[in-house]
Amino acid sequence: MSAVIEVINLVKRYHEFSAVDDISFSIDKGICFGILGPNGAGKTTTIEIMEGILKPSSGQINYYGQPMKSEVAQQIGIQFQHTALQDFLTVKETLNLFTSFYQHTVDHAQLIELCDLGEFLNKDNRLLSGGQRQRLLLALALINDPEIIYLDEPTTGLDPQARRNFWQLIENIKKRDKTVILTTHYMDEAERLCDDVVVMDRGKIIEAGRPHQLLDKHFKEVFIYLPSANIKPELIQKYQWQVNGDRVEINSKNIEHSLALLMKEQISLEGLHVKSANLDDLFLKLTGHSLRE
Numbered sequence: 001m002s003a004v005i006e007v008i009n010l011v012k013r014y015h016e017f018s019a020v021d022d023i024s025f026s027i028d029k030g031i032c033f034g035i036l037g038p039n040g041a042g043k044t045t046t047i048e049i050m051e052g053i054l055k056p057s058s059g060q061i062n063y064y065g066q067p068m069k070s071e072v073a074q075q076i077g078i079q080f081q082h083t084a085l086q087d088f089l090t091v092k093e094t095l096n097l098f099t100s101f102y103q104h105t106v107d108h109a110q111l112i113e114l115c116d117l118g119e120f121l122n123k124d125n126r127l128l129s130g131g132q133r134q135r136l137l138l139a140l141a142l143i144n145d146p147e148i149i150y151l152d153e154p155t156t157g158l159d160p161q162a163r164r165n166f167w168q169l170i171e172n173i174k175k176r177d178k179t180v181i182l183t184t185h186y187m188d189e190a191e192r193l194c195d196d197v198v199v200m201d202r203g204k205i206i207e208a209g210r211p212h213q214l215l216d217k218h219f220k221e222v223f224i225y226l227p228s229a230n231i232k233p234e235l236i237q238k239y240q241w242q243v244n245g246d247r248v249e250i251n252s253k254n255i256e257h258s259l260a261l262l263m264k265e266q267i268s269l270e271g272l273h274v275k276s277a278n279l280d281d282l283f284l285k286l287t288g289h290s291l292r293e
């Protein structure tokens with residue numbers, strides 16, 4: 001696979017503070033690439049430099065092997081975190097307005113179907129629900145039929161159903177061989193959508209790779225949860241299991257052995273819950289703090 005974008009030794013300083021601190025990565029064509037990290041990690045700063053909106057203090061961005069030029073703007077689509085939509089315009093009128101900004105645009109019927117805008121085309125922008133607004137913003141990002149689409153925290157503030165609907169739209173876009181670059185602090189979103197990720201914290205990349213490879217690399221265990229009421233305190237102490245609220249957490253490298261041990265100790269398995277590590281757990285392991293702190 002060929003790299004569509006290369007980020008090389010990127011630095012963004014504000015006085016003494018480095019918002020982005022010497023990061024490098026490359027993005028293959030046709031994948032969904034995730035830039036993950038907590039608030040303030042440097043995700044937005046990084047993609048704004050990649051989009052050409054912000055100048056780096058040093059470092060370089062290459063598109064298709066060449067240093068970024070201003071013409072790149074015609075090839076990329078951007079869904080910003082906060083885009084002001086014009087009041088008193090309907091969704092249809094908004095599509096028409098944005099179409100007038102570009103030389104080359106995609107057919108509206110196709111866009112309406114892809115982003116599922118059909119049922120609210122004649123609604124005033126001010127009356128859209130959160131999910132409808134995000135779908136419109138996605139359509140606007142796609143209006144110039146870009147090869148590369150940037151989505152900055154696209155599902156923040158959406159309810160679980162609207163988030164799932166939005167994920168489906170992104171998967172449909174991926175099928176069209178577009179390269180999607182996504183920032184998010186939702187790890188379930190990253191695991192579902194991203195083929196490749198970088199995890200950022202305090203301006204630096206602290207881990208990079210495919211989500212499942214990273215989890216395999218860092219976690220050999222699964223987590224077993226049981227209600228604390230099921231287990232006598234002396235057993236919790238004997239095995240040094242972790243108590244979190246009203247649950248006991250057992251890190252198990254071999255689930256069959258662990259279950260056999262629980263049964264041997266005559267511990268009730270009622271309410272037992274098993275979970276594999278996810279990217280949230282990875283982040284906690286790498287940084288010592290949780291992603292939402």
Ligand SMILES: Nc1ncnc2c1ncn2[C@@H]1O[C@H](COP(=O)(O)OP(=O)(O)OP(=O)(O)O)[C@@H](O)[C@H]1O
Pocket residue numbers: 014018019037038039040041042043044045046185
């Ligand atoms: N213009 C600026 N001047 C000074 N500091 C800035 C400026 N813009 C961003 N920062 C700082 O740079 C750091 C990275 O910010 P950035 O917005 O890139 O983080 P982020 O990972 O996108 O966070 P969020 O998820 O909250 O958007 C933050 O500490 C922020 O306060």
